[in-house]
Amino acid sequence: KRKKAAGSGTRMVFPQELPREEQIIDPEGVSEQDYKIIGQEVTEVLVMVPASFKVKRIIRRKWALKDPLNTDQKGVIIAPIPARTIQRGLFDESILAYLLISKFVDHLPLYRQKQIFERIGLKIPPSTLTDNTNAACKSLQPVYNALKRETLANLYLQVDETRLQVLEGSKNGSSHRGYLWAYHAVADGLVFFDYQTGRDRSGPAAILKDYSGVIQTDAYEVYQSLFSKN
Numbered sequence: 001k002r003k004k005a006a007g008s009g010t011r012m013v014f015p016q017e018l019p020r021e022e023q024i025i026d027p028e029g030v031s032e033q034d035y036k037i038i039g040q041e042v043t044e045v046l047v048m049v050p051a052s053f054k055v056k057r058i059i060r061r062k063w064a065l066k067d068p069l070n071t072d073q074k075g076v077i078i079a080p081i082p083a084r085t086i087q088r089g090l091f092d093e094s095i096l097a098y099l100l101i102s103k104f105v106d107h108l109p110l111y112r113q114k115q116i117f118e119r120i121g122l123k124i125p126p127s128t129l130t131d132n133t134n135a136a137c138k139s140l141q142p143v144y145n146a147l148k149r150e151t152l153a154n155l156y157l158q159v160d161e162t163r164l165q166v167l168e169g170s171k172n173g174s175s176h177r178g179y180l181w182a183y184h185a186v187a188d189g190l191v192f193f194d195y196q197t198g199r200d201r202s203g204p205a206a207i208l209k210d211y212s213g214v215i216q217t218d219a220y221e222v223y224q225s226l227f228s229k230n
Contacts, residue, residue, distance in 0.1 A: 154185035
């Protein structure tokens with residue numbers, strides 16, 4: 001939100017839900033014996049609180065029967081550990097979400113995220129970041145499948161592909177050209193991407209093999225070959 005400020009165009013108004021920390025500044029040497037407060041002028045400035053880490057300790061206490069002769073109940077019991085995205089992983093879901101958003105939305109590669117974490121004060125091995133990112137992506141596969149299913153259920157789709165350079169995992173510094181195929185359901189505002197190493201018809205042919213509806217594309221010959229009648 002913005003509001004008009006005299007002689008300065010527009011001025012940003014900070015959301016009311018943000019926490020406020022007040023700093024009261026009085027004139028030097030003022031005395032309540034000689035003066036009284038008749039009002040105040042408030043100036044708001046935005047402050048950034050640097051990101052930080054904390055460790056959550058999950059403590060499961062073990063309970064033992066006071067009467068060992070009571071055979072109707074288990075002698076020692078402990079609560080099951082809460083379900084987690086990566087059951088034996090070191091990271092909470094908040095860290096996993098940060099890794100994925102930073103990499104795929106903000107386009108920060110993992111080595112840059114590693115550097116950011118180190119500036120905050122925590123050194124995380126690159127392999128740990130990679131393993132957790134891959135595991136988090138794998139855990140989202142059911143969500144992706146549902147998104148794909150709902151998108152393809154629409155009667156009108158827009159389809160297009162875009163190229164991107166993909167790093168080779170086996171050789172440092174080398175890359176190959178890959179393609180992201182986008183499938184957009186306009187009516188529902190849904191979109192999913194399908195990665196392919198090439199630009200031939202195999203990718204969209206597999207995705208659209210059971211599709212029944214209207215597809216809008218450019219004049220790329222692959223699309224023509226998918227729907228041409230022999």
